[in-house]
Amino acid sequence: MESRPVLSPTDVALIRAAQQGDHDAFEELVRLYDQSVLRLALNLLRSEEDARDAYQEAFLKAYRNLGSFRFECSFHTWLYRIVTNICLDQLRRKSVRKEGSPVLETEQGERDLFDTVEDRRTEADPERDLIRRELGRRIEEALARLSPRERMVFELKHQQGLRLRAIGEMLSTSEETAKNCLYRATQKLRAALA
Amino acid sequence: MNCEKIQSSICWYLYNELDEAERTALEDHLETCRTCTGELEREKGFLSRVDARERLEPPAGMLAECRHDLMRSIYRAERLRQRSLEGRWRPVESFREAWVRLGAWRQPIAATCLLAAGFIGGMGIRSQAHPNGALNPNDALISNISAVSLDPRAGQVEISFDEMRRQKLSGNTQDPRIQQFLIFAARSYSNPGVRMDTIDILKDRAGDQDVKGALLYLLGNDRNPGVRLKALESVKDLARNADVRRALIQVLTTDDNPGMRVQAIDLLMQGPDRSLVEVLQGVAQKEDNNYVRMRCQNALREMNASVETF
Numbered sequence: 001m002e003s004r005p006v007l008s009p010t011d012v013a014l015i016r017a018a019q020q021g022d023h024d025a026f027e028e029l030v031r032l033y034d035q036s037v038l039r040l041a042l043n044l045l046r047s048e049e050d051a052r053d054a055y056q057e058a059f060l061k062a063y064r065n066l067g068s069f070r071f072e073c074s075f076h077t078w079l080y081r082i083v084t085n086i087c088l089d090q091l092r093r094k095s096v097r098k099e100g101s102p103v104l105e106t107e108q109g110e111r112d113l114f115d116t117v118e119d120r121r122t123e124a125d126p127e128r129d130l131i132r133r134e135l136g137r138r139i140e141e142a143l144a145r146l147s148p149r150e151r152m153v154f155e156l157k158h159q160q161g162l163r164l165r166a167i168g169e170m171l172s173t174s175e176e177t178a179k180n181c182l183y184r185a186t187q188k189l190r191a192a193l194a
Numbered sequence: 195m196n197c198e199k200i201q202s203s204i205c206w207y208l209y210n211e212l213d214e215a216e217r218t219a220l221e222d223h224l225e226t227c228r229t230c231t232g233e234l235e236r237e238k239g240f241l242s243r244v245d246a247r248e249r250l251e252p253p254a255g256m257l258a259e260c261r262h263d264l265m266r267s268i269y270r271a272e273r274l275r276q277r278s279l280e281g282r283w284r285p286v287e288s289f290r291e292a293w294v295r296l297g298a299w300r301q302p303i304a305a306t307c308l309l310a311a312g313f314i315g316g317m318g319i320r321s322q323a324h325p326n327g328a329l330n331p332n333d334a335l336i337s338n339i340s341a342v343s344l345d346p347r348a349g350q351v352e353i354s355f356d357e358m359r360r361q362k363l364s365g366n367t368q369d370p371r372i373q374q375f376l377i378f379a380a381r382s383y384s385n386p387g388v389r390m391d392t393i394d395i396l397k398d399r400a401g402d403q404d405v406k407g408a409l410l411y412l413l414g415n416d417r418n419p420g421v422r423l424k425a426l427e428s429v430k431d432l433a434r435n436a437d438v439r440r441a442l443i444q445v446l447t448t449d450d451n452p453g454m455r456v457q458a459i460d461l462l463m464q465g466p467d468r469s470l471v472e473v474l475q476g477v478a479q480k481e482d483n484n485y486v487r488m489r490c491q492n493a494l495r496e497m498n499a500s501v502e503t504f
Binding site for chain 2: 022023027030031034035039040042043046048051053055056057059060061063085088092093132134136138139145148157158159163164179182183186189190192193
């Protein structure tokens, strides 16, 4: 997904209406962007509960602060700034609590992350499956050792497919800093998977 | 471009982060260099292994539930806001409704009220109309002479003036009249020394809604930093109270005195919550004073929150 450099006329109209207190317009904005917000939160935080919290907090913050949106960047960038900030805080809290285990918390309890990965092959191969699981485990462990910011940049690049310039904008930093961050992240992953 | 430079760019090439010229130069080089082509393949293998970690997709229904919860939270917040706005006009509305219900009794009641008002007003005017009896230069101040006229036939002079009398009121701190005066003094009196003395007396009753309101008013509005600081100290035991926290956040974000801002951080940190993170991040970003900024950053670290705002 590419960041939207300019505001679409639809976005502008919805934002202006929402700023005037039109709830339907705000709800429409939520519907336009919330799927990618929830997906980002889920992939970063690896917990449905945390992702739900981040979703709520992000959109409530957006609702409260929409009046201060000045159309200087895309709504997508503005919203992602809020979401990434919230997720970074959660990641930092998690890293302090040392909760980087590669498990996914679901309503049915904790599950190994790679149990959730759909096996798209027509014939399941137990040996390859085992290797795939082991690789997945190592990647998750390596990701858990990245700093929250490295993890965030890595996620925005790999999972969201954003350009470094857009990532820099979202994290209120330069493209060069985002690039260095991604470089450090990939170096650490490379070392862990060697 | 030499091999070393090419190899350091391969990662960015695969990430599609090279500009057109760099991309062309790299592709030209790869056509003739086996070492770098091998490096490209290794890098591709690494990235494909990393990407083997599949994306998690929100389970069916999760998005709808999140939307529903969000809209419910917004609806509740709006309802609360509207209720608090309506609450301000409720006494007026109640009076209007009661008045309408009186029906045919409205006219006689209104007439009686007018008569009573005229009588009470007349009593006041009467005392002002006889300055000889009321005025004592020792305990009254003439604040304004508005008219002087002479009746030549009667030889009478008439002077219209406003009179300020010094009076004393005494009672214990529980006395509602005393409390009312103190609250008035805190909000209105121009002498900062009096306001500080008033805070000293009121602080023991800071839990009372009206007293708290007066103390928070001083905290947020008094021109004198000493008075504001004293007001801040007077509410420190209520640092977890929502009204006090709002006032402290206002101090932190708007008070021009760095000492006040530092004190506000200390008190707010007695009950750190998530809403405080955003405030501290905002202050840490804009704060000119190094010490205050450092205290904000320390507070954020203490809460395991990011120092930066994104």
